[in-house]
Amino acid sequence: MPRVTTLLPATEGAAIPIRCVAPETWPRIAEALPPLAAAFAASSGFEAKPGRVALLPGPDGALSAVLVGVETGERADPFALGRLAESLPEGTYRLEGLPGDPALAALAWLLSGYRFGRYRERPAPKARLVAPDGVDAAEIERIAGAVAAGRDLVNTPANDLGPAEIEAAARSLAERFGAACTVVAGDALERGFPLVAAVGRASPRAPRLIDIAWGDEGAPRVTLVGKGVVFDTGGLDLKPAAAMLMMKKDMAGAAVALAAAEMVMGAGLPLRLRVLIPTVENAVAGEAFRPGDVLASRQGLTVEIGNTDAEGRLILADALALADEEAPELVFDFATLTGAARVALGPDLPALFTEDDALAADLAATGLAVNDPVWRMPLWAPYGSLLDSKVADLNNVSSGPFAGAVTAALFLRRFARSAKAHVHLDLYGWNPGTKPGRPEGGEVQTARLVYALLKRRYPAPRA
Structure with a gap:
């Protein structure tokens, strides 16, 4: 089993959008949501605060979009979106409205999916990410692979x-x-x-x-x-x-x-x-x-x-x-x-x-x-x-x-x-x-x- 997942090519078929929202962008994004999704976001109490997540259903009840609150400014964690790799259900996703470096967001996704499985099985996350536009996916995967190899060495007992x-x-x-x-x-x-x-x-x-x-x-x-x-x-x-x-x-x-x-x-x-x-x-x-x-x-x-x-x-x-x-x-x-x-x-x-x-x-x-x-x-x-x-x-x-x-x-x-x-x-x-x-x-x-x-x-x- 690979230590980290890989990024999917931008040519991959339909992907579920992950919409990054901050307080200043939330009103515009909320207004553009389909009525069902907007009603669900409101009833679930979603707020455009860092770390908040809402899974929005489509007309057929299937997951149609993800809302995630992000922080902007110098206190923002460039890796914050990496936690979605573990928390989202199985599926293919793409990032929208990123406030920071898309390469770091993609790298964080892969690094969050690392598992040390030498002594017991630890299934990798099933959420997959499409490479953001303009990101060198091969470079990100090389870096994540090298980090994973190093982590494996440190995690292995003497x-x-x-x-x-x-x-x-x-x-x-x-x-x-x-x-x-x-x-x-x-x-x-x-x-x-x-x-x-x-x-x-x-x-x-x-x-x-x-x-x-x-x-x-x-x-x-x-x-x-x-x-x-x-x-x-x-x-x-x-x-x-x-x-x-x-x-x-x-x-x-x-x-x-x-x-x-x-x-x-x-x-x-x-x-x-x-x-x-x-x-x-x-x-x-x-x-x-x-x-x-x-x-x-x-x-x-x-x-x-x-x-x-x-x-x-x-x-x-x-x-x-x-x-x-x-x-x-x-x-x-x-x-x-x-x-x-x-x-x-x-x-x-x-x-x-x-x-x-x-x-x-x-x-x-x-x-x-x-x-x-x-x-x-x-x-x-x-x-x-x-x-x-x-x-x-x-x-x-x-x-x-x-x-x-x-x-x-x-x-x-x-x-x-x-x-x-x-x-x-x-x-x-x-x-x-x-x-x-x-x-x-x-x-x-x-x-x-x-x-x-x-x-x-x-x-x-x-x-």
Whole structure:
């Protein structure tokens, strides 16, 4: 069963209209309704308020139209109409009078229809949508498919998703688009990526570094780095039970990187794309790395371990060092990195860190435009002293309780110095409850944002 439905072509036969109504447009629309439909709308108490829905009968009693109240202005949710995908009865529908971007409305419809059905059957919604006029249906379906694939990875529990399974997903994606995929593991990982190896050493499921390369070698270089911790116990600094319940999603950064890569490759953007995924399980065993250990990194910096539960930045550090060796134009890293970012911004708004002011502004504006928002946080250099160590080049955690998201970003910045621009995205990777376009469960926050920015900066040649 497909993870999402598809849009129907505009040439599809008769479709039931969904008429979007706001307070200012409702009188005109109501006046134009057939008498039976107008009487039904009035008797059912329909009002042109956001979220109100009325199913209008035709002369034969069959559904003839749908009225839906919409919000306009800056508070309007571009995905609001997505909830109709689940609530409407079986049938074919088309949207009328959209107040916002029809592409986002169509995407929200498909994203709302996502189902994670690996362990029990979850039937997809039976309401189908005709592609709105002027919308590139194939593009919307590609994006929805990539998001669904990423959601599947995040939703899969750790007993069925380890480093080997993330490798399999990466190899499958690379094969689809003719990309090269290499994997470093075993002794080679110990030598070349010692932080990745140390974090994953205690698990019976071997750690690895996945490296995908795609596109013309002479094209602009863009690298995506995704944190792939398939489960995080906290290591010897063991998490409490309540904090461990959601740790299957600690590899959401890897899912975001793969989803964004699928969108880029599917669109054929003229890039030299690289995807780096360090993937491990942070387990507890006799070989686990310890608080107080001093570890070497790929870059050469030594790192004192102040807390084994700050493992994500360690594996990202080695991957960023590898990315930095070819000085790409853009490096994005995606990670479920700190609780401090969630305290500051909540689960829906990933934290954005970069030293490039113009790029930060572009990302913030693009996020709003595609309804995949971020919020910039400061890379406040003086806080770098909180990472000082008496025995190593730096500590993996700060010496105090403050600015945890900032100090984590400053730690990563030490390993990405040659890239023309480095962006760190600290995200939650999960929808705590169901909203239009965002069902409860795994989410690939910022994947659509990064794709939209790259698509605008490096447009694909016209066919």
